Amino acid sequence: MQWDNRNKVLGNKKLKIKPSNNALKYYTKLARQHTSLANIRLNTTQKMTTDISRKAAVIRIEDLNVQGIIANHKLASAVSNNCFYEIRRQLIYKQSHYGTKVELVDRWYPSSLRCSKCGHIQPMELSERVYNCGKCSNILSP
Template sequence: MVEEEFSQWTPTTEEIGIDLGIKDVAVCSNGFASGNPKHYQKYQARLKTLQRRLAKKKKGSNNRYKARLKVAKLHAKIADCRLDFLHKLSSKLVSESQAIYTETLAVKNMMANHSLAKAIADCGWGEFLRQLEYKCFWHGRELVAIDRWFPSSKRCNPCGHILDKLPLEIREWTCPSCNSQNLRDKNAAMNIKAVGQTVFACGSSSSGGQSLTDLAILG
């Protein structure tokens, strides 16, 4: 067993809510948007070519072994690029924030949507949440995930009005109650932060100050 000590990052007063998405892997309540390098999409054409060549090789042949190796190396490269992006993103957010509030996602269930499955897999949301969890634990930050059914995107942050529906293609909307202009992802992140702070306050009072990381529910 190898034991390693981690020096905790300097405490900060910043608290953020995070909305996870496809256009931007993470959009924060403070306005930060991570972007999405879409590593799988970037190498998809090359991967398709290598897989086609592999399919044509004779089973058991040395050429098939070499072709399989090329496919495996490209898959490994895609995974490494995605992991590197997620590590840099999660480290940035944890280092700059004392408390992080995020949504709970049933990623496996979402993958059932075949039209979005590749895009969702390319985001690596599950791995990103996992990294946030252990990095918050290492560096004395707080992490909480709100209930997955909370309508963060459909709720107007300024006044609390909730829309009956909000199609995915609508990225900006005007609240019919207060006429606020809401950017879909930032508005959702602000709602997640507000609800997360409430959950944190209730959890801390009922648990005698238990760490928020211990209370987090990561789906």
């Protein structure tokens, strides 16, 4: 939408250029679209956190370094759009309502390197998607 309207007279207060009537219509449309997306995002996170809180008694969430991830421009928009902190906030305040317990896991805890059956820790490449335990031959796939 922003790309489609790039040639409109959008206005500039410093140069005292008034926005065109079509630009004003475009601003209203754009604001509506931003509101719609924000509402969809909020609705989805509310439903998801309620669903998780109903199904699990103990919820462990990883305390990620989001600021560090956002510094990577390839991940920034995807991570920002998923509102991690809002999910965490909702899970924490829903504790008392659903009787769940939310625990923050240290960001250096080897959660994806540890076997859930025997606790064995083995190094894994990021490209490897299936965990094959070297100790008890337990196979875990996402």
